[in-house]
Amino acid sequence: xxxxxxxxxxxxxxxxxxxxxxxxxxxxxxxxxxxxxxxxxxxxxxxxxxxxxxxxxxxxxxxxxxxxxxxxxxxxxxxxxxxxxxxxxxxxxxxxxxxxxxxxxxxxxxxxxxxxxxxxxxxxxxxxxxxxxxxxxxxxxxxxxxxxxxxxxxxxxxxxxxxxxxxxxxxxxxxxxxxxxxxxxxxxxxxxxxxxxxxxxxxxxxxxxxxxxxxxxxxxxxxxxxxxxxxxxxxxxxxxxxxxxxxxxxxxxxxxxxxxxxxxxxxxxxxxxxxxxxxxxxxxxxxxxxxxxxxxxxxxxxxxxxxxxxxxxxxxxxxxxxxxxxxxxxxxxxxxxxxxxxxxxxxxxxxxxxxxxxxxxxxxxxxxxxxxxxxxxxxxxxxxxxxxxxxxxxxxxxxxxxxxxxxxxxxxxxxxxxxxxxxxxxxxxxxxxxxxxxxxxxxxxxxxxxxxxxxxxxxxxxxxxxxxxxxxxxxxxxxxxxxxxxxxxxxxxxxxxxxxxxxxxxxxxxxxxxxxxxxxxxxxxxxxxxxxxxxxxxxxxxxxxxxxxxxxxxxxxxxxxxxxxxxxxxxxxxxxxxxxxxxxxxxxxxxxxxxxxxxxxxxxxxx
Amino acid sequence: xxxxxxxxxxxxxxxxxxxxxxxxxxxxxxxxxxxxxxxxxxxxxxxxxxxxxxxxxxxxxxxxxxxxxxxxxxxxxxxxxxxxxxxxxxxxxxxxxxxxxxxxxxxxxxxxxxxxxxxxxxxxxxxxxxxxxxxxxxxxxxxxxxxxxxxxxxxxx
Numbered sequence: 001x002x003x004x005x006x007x008x009x010x011x012x013x014x015x016x017x018x019x020x021x022x023x024x025x026x027x028x029x030x031x032x033x034x035x036x037x038x039x040x041x042x043x044x045x046x047x048x049x050x051x052x053x054x055x056x057x058x059x060x061x062x063x064x065x066x067x068x069x070x071x072x073x074x075x076x077x078x079x080x081x082x083x084x085x086x087x088x089x090x091x092x093x094x095x096x097x098x099x100x101x102x103x104x105x106x107x108x109x110x111x112x113x114x115x116x117x118x119x120x121x122x123x124x125x126x127x128x129x130x131x132x133x134x135x136x137x138x139x140x141x142x143x144x145x146x147x148x149x150x151x152x153x154x155x156x157x158x159x160x161x162x163x164x165x166x167x168x169x170x171x172x173x174x175x176x177x178x179x180x181x182x183x184x185x186x187x188x189x190x191x192x193x194x195x196x197x198x199x200x201x202x203x204x205x206x207x208x209x210x211x212x213x214x215x216x217x218x219x220x221x222x223x224x225x226x227x228x229x230x231x232x233x234x235x236x237x238x239x240x241x242x243x244x245x246x247x248x249x250x251x252x253x254x255x256x257x258x259x260x261x262x263x264x265x266x267x268x269x270x271x272x273x274x275x276x277x278x279x280x281x282x283x284x285x286x287x288x289x290x291x292x293x294x295x296x297x298x299x300x301x302x303x304x305x306x307x308x309x310x311x312x313x314x315x316x317x318x319x320x321x322x323x324x325x326x327x328x329x330x331x332x333x334x335x336x337x338x339x340x341x342x343x344x345x346x347x348x349x350x351x352x353x354x355x356x357x358x359x360x361x362x363x364x365x366x367x368x369x370x371x372x373x374x375x376x377x378x379x380x381x382x383x384x385x386x387x388x389x390x391x392x393x394x395x396x397x398x399x400x401x402x403x404x405x406x407x408x409x410x411x412x413x414x415x416x417x418x419x420x421x422x423x424x425x426x427x428x429x430x431x432x433x434x435x436x437x438x439x440x441x442x443x444x445x446x447x448x449x450x451x452x453x454x455x456x457x458x459x460x461x462x463x464x465x466x467x468x469x470x471x472x473x474x475x476x477x478x479x480x481x482x483x484x485x486x487x488x489x490x491x492x493x494x495x496x497x498x499x500x501x502x503x504x505x506x507x508x509x510x511x512x513x514x515x516x517x518x519x520x521x522x523x524x525x526x527x528x529x530x531x532x533x534x535x536x537x538x539x540x541x542x543x544x545x546x547x548x549x550x551x552x553x554x555x556x557x558x559x560x561x562x563x564x565x566x567x568x569x570x571x572x573x574x575x576x577x578x579x580x581x582x583x584x585x586x587x588x589x590x591x592x593x594x595x596x597x598x599x600x601x602x603x604x605x606x607x
Numbered sequence: 608x609x610x611x612x613x614x615x616x617x618x619x620x621x622x623x624x625x626x627x628x629x630x631x632x633x634x635x636x637x638x639x640x641x642x643x644x645x646x647x648x649x650x651x652x653x654x655x656x657x658x659x660x661x662x663x664x665x666x667x668x669x670x671x672x673x674x675x676x677x678x679x680x681x682x683x684x685x686x687x688x689x690x691x692x693x694x695x696x697x698x699x700x701x702x703x704x705x706x707x708x709x710x711x712x713x714x715x716x717x718x719x720x721x722x723x724x725x726x727x728x729x730x731x732x733x734x735x736x737x738x739x740x741x742x743x744x745x746x747x748x749x750x751x752x753x754x755x756x757x758x759x760x761x762x763x764x
Contacts, residue, residue, distance in 0.1 A: 141621060142624065145621075145625055145628050146632050150676075151621075153620075155620075170675060202675060204616075204617060204674070204676055204677045204678045205675045326673065327669050327673070328666065328672070331665065331666075332669075
């Protein structure tokens with residue numbers, strides 16, 4: 001094992017505002033709001049309660065910050081994530097102590113897994129009450145330790161300006177992540193003259209790491225020696241803003257590229273060298289290509305088990321180069337031949353310069369031909385099968401007219417067509433999420449916002465709200481499942497009241513489709529509480545999303561027949577309001593390709 | 608394999624929990640852990656003794672380094688550090704055994720720090736082997752209570 005190479009990390013000091021500044025005397029809550037404004041916060045998703053209402057009072061006076069009121073704290077934190085994933089800037093959410101705070105935990109865990117910059121502010125009971133089992137008291141600092149990049153319990157109002165500045169700096173630099181600031185109510189109510197710090201001094205934090213040229217030259221040498229090189233790129237490309245550099249690198253080297261689902265859009269999937277994404281439900285050709293590669297360039301990835309399957313068999317015979325900003329990712333899941341700790345944007349930029357100075361001779365023609373053969377052999381596809389025709393769905397809901405059945409994949413493909421591939425897509429978790437990845441081609445970074453690592457159902461619609469708030473001029477569509485959508489269905493109220501025109505397209509198969517798929521494959525189809533409809537009345541679609549949406553004053557259409565789909569989808573896209581399209585699909589469809597957990601590409605089910 | 612990991616951290620509340628959480632969250636046990644401020648009151652040194660294969664310990668060290676409040680981590684290899692442990696032992700004695708206990712204490716260059724009619728409290732320092740040996744010898748006389756610091760260590764260079 002060679003040691004990871006890196007240059008000395010630079011000191012963790014803020015590049016701007018070297019001088020501290022004394023402000024006028026204010027309440028703690030007002031100081032907090034002033035600090036947020038100074039960080040450039042324009043949007044906060046916040047649900048009030050006893051321990052945070054002081055801050056809400058201060059927020060009503062802010063001219064710079066727009067407060068969005070979610071209808072559940074989990075909706076708030078997922079919306080903040082949607083905002084952050086769509087922009088790269090920290091998403092900010094706030095909740096009160098106790099249950100308000102605990103409702104944020106799934107979102108924090110999600111942001112931690114997918115490296116999303118979040119600043120979560122929570123009210124806390126007054127300091128004198130901490131540890132007394134006070135009303136709505138939880139140790140939120142302790143509770144969130146394993147799922148935050150960093151956290152603070154404010155114990156002295158005079159430290160608040162520094163803490164807020166540090167929190168934003170830590171959340172947004174290096175490998176991004178969630179930061180919690182827990183603020184006891186008495187701190188919010190105290191008065192002081194705040195000192196806004198100029199520069200920060202975080203001696204234990206080195207977010208900027210850059211590869212040495214020596215290591216990067218070695219990569220160029222490895223590419224020159226390779227016959228079957230592959231790129232495996234992930235969310236790190238998007239976090240570091242390296243998509244431009246990646247594209248130049250791919251075009252200079254002609255190396256085919258597969259991304260992770262976190263990396264979707266890091267490289268345009270419409271490009272001839274793109275193999276879309278790899279892993280458990282990735283394209284067969286990407287999985288074959290990585291398995292056969294003699295050189296794997298793993299950039300901004302973490303060798304997640306859903307990507308690698310049996311990890312020691314992953315690209316078993318290839319030389320693996322791993323570049324990541326986070327040293328703890330090096331050799332964590334997979335031992336590699338050349339590990340490099342670096343910001344990937346810097347590394348790709350240097351590699352591109354090296355390739356300009358010394359262009360590659362190789363064109364990898366034979367390898368491209370092989371990849372093209374695989375692409376032709378196993379494209380992503382779908383068809384109405386015998387199983388669909390004979391399904392309960394066709395009998396119960398289609399009046400036996402099987403020709404009119406809408407396959408979920410087809411709905412996603414149609415959305416791609418009707419949006420010209422320009423929409424921002426969010427998802428829940430499950431089959432629909434995989435199809436959203438497979439049948440929509442992502443051209444830009446920050447275009448697919450999905451709970452990838454944590455796999456948090458209920459993520460899709462609130463995340464779409466956050467993305468739409470961040471990008472009001474973009475079409476934002478949540479491709480969701482009936483199970484996932486129901487988990488945060490209350491956010492329809494946020495959408496309507498706040499006027500956020502995010503769309504939801506539900507692929508409603510009345511089941512927990514992904515678990516059903518595993519049941520079918522590994523449990524002889526025995527249903528373990530995976531039917532979400534009404535067992536007493538299976539003909540009825542349950543719940544009635546049209547009626548639910550109506551109660552929230554959100555327009556909603558249900559589509560059962562294929563002939564109605566295109567026009568209905570167009571109406572959804574044309575609407576300037578939030579909108580729900582409830583598309584009824586068969587539950588018999590399986591997501592393919594499928595590499596069962598812990599197995600290898602040899603076990604891939606792809607036809 | 609046993610490792611001695613020395614961690615310089617910000618002397619702030621919650622840091623110990625963060626560090627301990629890295630171990631417990633991964634199902635690893637800490638054999639011993641010592642923490643106290645250094646010559647710089649804003650910095651504490653933790654000395655952690657743990658077991659694990661090289662890959663495990665490598666990952667622990669990197670996770671420790673990743674904490675914002677961690678300033679420096681050192682995984683000491685054999686011979687790179689000097690280390691000591693301190694133990695306080697209260698041994699039950701009577702007129703017949705007192706002299707023998709005092710004699711062994713002398714041999715180990717340990718110190719008697721409290722004398723009671725039926726017990727002696729002894730302070731012994733040394734490397735882990737010496738402390739273990741001393742405890743072993745005292746066992747014969749009847750150890751009433753015992754506390755040890757766990758290993759503390761400093762790099763030689």
